Amino acid sequence: xxxxxxxxxxxxxxxxxxxxxxxxxxxxxxxxxxxxxxxxxxxxxxxxxxxxxxxxxxxxxxxxxxxxxxxxxxxxxxxxxxxxxxxxxxxxxxxxxxxxxxxxxxxxxxxxxxxxxxxxxxxxxxxxxxxxxxxxxxxxxxxxxxxxxxxxxxxxxxxxxxxxxxxxxxxxxxxxxxxxxxxxxxxxxxxxxxxxxxxxxxxxxxxxxxxxxxxxxxxxxxxxxxxxxxxxxxxxxxxxxxxxxxxxxxxxxxxxxxxxxxxxxxxxxxxxxxxxxxxxxxxxxxxxxxxxxxxxxxxxxxxxxxxxxxxxxxxxxxxxxxxxxxxxxxxxxxxxxxxxxxxxxxxxxxxxxxxxxxxxxxxxxxxxxxxxxxxxxxxxxxxxxxxxxxxxxxxxxxxxxxxxxxxxxxxxxxxxxxx
Amino acid sequence: xxxxxxxxxxxxxxxxxxxxxxxxxxxxxxxxxxxxxxxxxxxxxxxxxxxxxxxxxxxxxxxxxxxxxxxxxxxxxxxxxxxxxxxxxxxxxxxxxxxxxxxxxxxxxxxxxxxxxxxxxxxxxxxxxxxxxxxxxxxxxxxxxxxxxxxxxxxxxxxxxxxxxxxxxxxxxxxxxxxxxxxxxxxxxxxxxxxxxxxxxxxxxxxxxxxxxxxxxxxxxxxxxxxxxxxxxxxxxxxxxxxxxxxxxxxxxxxxxxxxxxxxxxxxxxxxxxxxxxxxxxxxxxxxxxxxxxxxxxxxxxxxxxxxxxxxxxxxxxxxxxxxxxxxxxxxxxxxxxxxxxxxxxxxxxxxxxxxxxxxxxxxxxxxxxxxxxxxxxxxxxxxxxxxxxxxxxxxxxxxxxxxxxxxxxxxxxxxxxx
Numbered sequence: 001x002x003x004x005x006x007x008x009x010x011x012x013x014x015x016x017x018x019x020x021x022x023x024x025x026x027x028x029x030x031x032x033x034x035x036x037x038x039x040x041x042x043x044x045x046x047x048x049x050x051x052x053x054x055x056x057x058x059x060x061x062x063x064x065x066x067x068x069x070x071x072x073x074x075x076x077x078x079x080x081x082x083x084x085x086x087x088x089x090x091x092x093x094x095x096x097x098x099x100x101x102x103x104x105x106x107x108x109x110x111x112x113x114x115x116x117x118x119x120x121x122x123x124x125x126x127x128x129x130x131x132x133x134x135x136x137x138x139x140x141x142x143x144x145x146x147x148x149x150x151x152x153x154x155x156x157x158x159x160x161x162x163x164x165x166x167x168x169x170x171x172x173x174x175x176x177x178x179x180x181x182x183x184x185x186x187x188x189x190x191x192x193x194x195x196x197x198x199x200x201x202x203x204x205x206x207x208x209x210x211x212x213x214x215x216x217x218x219x220x221x222x223x224x225x226x227x228x229x230x231x232x233x234x235x236x237x238x239x240x241x242x243x244x245x246x247x248x249x250x251x252x253x254x255x256x257x258x259x260x261x262x263x264x265x266x267x268x269x270x271x272x273x274x275x276x277x278x279x280x281x282x283x284x285x286x287x288x289x290x291x292x293x294x295x296x297x298x299x300x301x302x303x304x305x306x307x308x309x310x311x312x313x314x315x316x317x318x319x320x321x322x323x324x325x326x327x328x329x330x331x332x333x334x335x336x337x338x339x340x341x342x343x344x345x346x347x348x349x350x351x352x353x354x355x356x357x358x359x360x361x362x363x364x365x366x367x368x369x370x371x372x373x374x375x376x377x378x379x380x381x382x383x384x385x386x387x388x389x390x391x392x393x394x395x396x397x398x399x400x401x402x403x404x405x406x407x408x409x410x411x412x413x414x415x416x417x418x419x
Numbered sequence: 420x421x422x423x424x425x426x427x428x429x430x431x432x433x434x435x436x437x438x439x440x441x442x443x444x445x446x447x448x449x450x451x452x453x454x455x456x457x458x459x460x461x462x463x464x465x466x467x468x469x470x471x472x473x474x475x476x477x478x479x480x481x482x483x484x485x486x487x488x489x490x491x492x493x494x495x496x497x498x499x500x501x502x503x504x505x506x507x508x509x510x511x512x513x514x515x516x517x518x519x520x521x522x523x524x525x526x527x528x529x530x531x532x533x534x535x536x537x538x539x540x541x542x543x544x545x546x547x548x549x550x551x552x553x554x555x556x557x558x559x560x561x562x563x564x565x566x567x568x569x570x571x572x573x574x575x576x577x578x579x580x581x582x583x584x585x586x587x588x589x590x591x592x593x594x595x596x597x598x599x600x601x602x603x604x605x606x607x608x609x610x611x612x613x614x615x616x617x618x619x620x621x622x623x624x625x626x627x628x629x630x631x632x633x634x635x636x637x638x639x640x641x642x643x644x645x646x647x648x649x650x651x652x653x654x655x656x657x658x659x660x661x662x663x664x665x666x667x668x669x670x671x672x673x674x675x676x677x678x679x680x681x682x683x684x685x686x687x688x689x690x691x692x693x694x695x696x697x698x699x700x701x702x703x704x705x706x707x708x709x710x711x712x713x714x715x716x717x718x719x720x721x722x723x724x725x726x727x728x729x730x731x732x733x734x735x736x737x738x739x740x741x742x743x744x745x746x747x748x749x750x751x752x753x754x755x756x757x758x759x760x761x762x763x764x765x766x767x768x769x770x771x772x773x774x775x776x777x778x779x780x781x782x783x784x785x786x787x788x789x790x791x792x793x794x795x796x797x798x799x800x801x802x803x804x805x806x807x808x809x810x811x812x813x814x815x816x817x818x819x820x821x822x823x824x825x826x827x828x829x830x831x832x833x834x835x836x837x838x
Binding site: 196197198199200203215217219229230231232233234235236237238241243244246247248249250251254257258262263264265266267268269270271273276277278279280281282288290292358359360361383384385386 | 615616617618619622634636638648649650651652653654655656657660662663665666667668669670673676677681682683684685686687688689690692695696697698699700701707709711777778779780802803804805
């Protein structure tokens with residue numbers, strides 16, 4: 001249940017994260033490492049070198065996912081995979097994604113050093129892309145590894161400069177026939193270690209988050225159409241003020257979301273009021289909705305009832321109402337067996353833990369479609385992420401890595417699992 | 420009480436408005452005639468020609484206000500002035516401002532034709548600017564005529580191209596020593612005929628609006644500061660969502676404004692939410708408030724109480740709150756004697772009328788500081804103005820002109836007034 005490693009195995013974790021943060025470092029302390037850019041390429045080559053130095057067998061697949069392999073005694077047994085993504089958002093932090101790769105690499109290296117070859121093959125992966133920050137598409141790395149995407153999907157998607165994903169991939173030296181195909185059919189388990197990016201662990205004083213499910217998400221674009229009119233000569237009773245209607249809707253959204261309770265979250269992140277002139281009543285308002293829950297039925301009913309309530313508000317106010325769904329992902333439960341394994345590892349080390357729902361999407365949800373998948377979180381200071389201020393304490397980072405190592409040890413050296 | 424004119428005196432009113440609309444005409448039917456531009460200049464020269472043709476003595480003052488004078492038997496008696504502004508907003512209509520000039524010109528011309536010289540001097544004015552559409556300053560014409568502005572105020576104010584008001588004035592041929600000074604000390608009454616720009620007359624089925632007061636206005640810029648955070652990983656209870664706070668404030672604003680009753684109007688015309696990303700909780704929101712009422716005490720208490728309620732909402736939500744006032748004008752009552760004269764003229768012609776408050780600002784409020792001033796409105800179809808769709812029916816336009824003529828007749832030919 002517990003890997004025969006002491007914490008010195010993870011002593012260099014913070015140093016490794018600091019080195020990774022050099023690739024794409026910005027003056028203000030942020031890191032920008034977008035898919036297929038030079039900082040991205042340099043980070044992957046650096047990681048390849050570190051994997052090799054640890055005695056792992058490395059390879060890039062055609063999409064640019066980097067694997068480091070520790071061959072098991074039974075090469076036909078399903079592979080146990082850990083890792084996360086190497087790309088960042090613009091002006092992101094040094095932990096989101098990078099932590100799961102660095103900790104996985106150190107765990108696999110330490111297991112090799114201490115225990116030699118495992119029964120089952122163990123791999124660490126530095127997935128090429130998860131954030132969707134350069135191209136309007138997320139999970140390019142895990143999506144290609146799990147067959148959700150094929151490389152041909154990169155042809156029609158361009159970045160802000162008009163460069164297609166396919167072009168950028170070729171320029172970075174990928175997408176070649178000679179390279180390993182992306183699709184993995186040999187994975188038996190995927191375990192991803194990540195920073196929480198929320199404040200639940202910090203607030204509850206727990207050290208490890210055990211992810212039971214990754215929320216489903218729905219995103220809508222809502223348009224309200226009223227009548228743009230003179231702010232001075234139009235009495236309150238004769239207005240069709242699209243912004244006043246939006247205000248009533250957003251107040252209701254918040255009330256309904258709070259009433260639904262955790263883990264439901266509902267956010268209007270973008271709102272535009274037209275024409276946007278101080279002395280003109282807004283005739284049109286567009287806003288977005290981002291609604292998440294870990295139960296599909298709850299998500300469905302909340303969205304349906306909220307939009308129906310919005311439509312009723314619009315009708316009463318004489319406003320035109322249109323909503324369009326532009327993103328819908330179902331909730332993804334993590335594997336109960338793997339999560340139980342992680343929980344027992346926390347108990348054995350006497351680390352406090354809590355089961356929780358991930359409100360953010362992760363690569364693990366892609367792997368969950370093709371193999372048992374699990375995730376564990378460590379605390380994010382202040383719940384801040386996607387920011388230069390992203391921070392997790394070195395001790396927390398090492399504890400997460402130790403629990404990951406315990407789990408990987410059980411899965412690849414243990415006699416019990418998946419016989 | 421009634422001018423000895425039949426309605427044929429105003430038969431060419433629509434034609435004159437159509438001709439004026441040629442200056443600055445746009446493909447889509449709108450009119451853009453900004454201060455000191457070529458269309459503006461052409462319109463003023465056209466009007467000067469029409470005034471001369473009617474036998475009026477014309478002159479431009481240094482700011483570009485155009486006067487047409489019908490000299491009275493007593494040249495020392497205070498002058499009776501009518502008119503409005505010749506400039507438009509961008510893509511405005513053909514009635515706002517232009518109507519008051521055209522109708523005034525036809526009324527004065529008809530009175531001269533029919534009645535000869537009046538007892539007191541009667542003038543029609545085409546004021547150079549009211550809208551503030553080119554330069555960030557409104558009432559340049561009436562402001563200079565009444566001493567609120569001096570020409571030197573044009574030096575520090577530039578349009579979007581960086582051209583100062585003073586430069587534009589000189590390029591249009593004004594601002595010269597040789598020209599008539601702007602300030603009028605000889606005006607005994609100002610009567611302005613205008614389209615309503617609101618829907619009150621149309622809704623109530625009345626033909627003439629008698630303006631009792633022009634509202635006071637206050638405009639504020641409000642900034643709310645919360646915490647921008649991940650829309651998925653931040654529970655509802657741990658948010659400082661600036662947009663949710665703004666929604667609660669705007670809902671309250673509307674409720675309070677409706678409760679206050681007409682003529683109070685309150686509008687948030689512009690709202691920006693930052694960073695404006697669908698999956699990020701807005702950390703900052705800026706919005707504007709435009710609040711109007713015809714009683715200064717009511718305006719003051721409504722603004723004070725509303726901002727206090729906003730501040731309380733912000734405190735409860737843990738949001739930073741700042742408000743800045745950037746425009747404040749007091750309500751301006753119109754002259755009761757002149758308004759009574761207009762009301763009696765409506766009665767004599769059996770035109771239905773209603774007393775009302777002007778929710779928009781007008782040149783009459785500048786003149787009200789230096790002489791008795793009055794305004795009358797005719798219906799605007801659908802309450803639409805500042806738009807190519809601005810429209811008032813020819814019959815309504817003629818009726819307004821007839822009431823204006825009656826009033827001017829009484830003021831300048833009558834034995835009773837201002838002896």
